[in-house]
Amino acid sequence: MTVDENSLKSLIDFTKSGSLEFLLHLKDNSYPLTHVQVTHSSVPVNEPTTRGGVYFSDKFAYKMKGTINDLSVVPLLTKKMLGPNTEFGELKITTSLNLENGPQNLEIHTNLTNSVQTPDSIELSMIIVKLESV
Secondary structure, three states: OEOOHHHHHHHHHHHHHOOOOEEEEEOOEEEEEEEEEEEEEEOOOOOOEEEOOOEEEOOEEEEEEEEEOOHHHHHHHHOOOOOOOOOOOEEEEEEEEEEOOEEEEEEEEEEEEEEEEOOOOEEEEEEEEEEEEO
């Protein structure tokens, strides 16, 4: 994973306070991502491995959850999730941190691991694979 550890720690702290706005970028559209949580937790593997022959998973990962209230995104997400789909790809999410030395724009690249759809929203579970300042 390509990550700036200080940015990641700040991101985790800011998501706990709920003070950030996130946008999920798919095709030519952006979708607000709400109720975002970022955590560092274990992954159900006994050793570092390549999952599904597609992406690498260590024993611990930075995970991200968020909710989208626009169900028009569902067909676009289907092409991003690992499974029977051969077009598995990363999701790009952007946000801006207000740090002491000024704003820091971040691009968060994730792998979609699970989604749960309700009648009015979809909750995404993701693993962060890259975090960079832009």
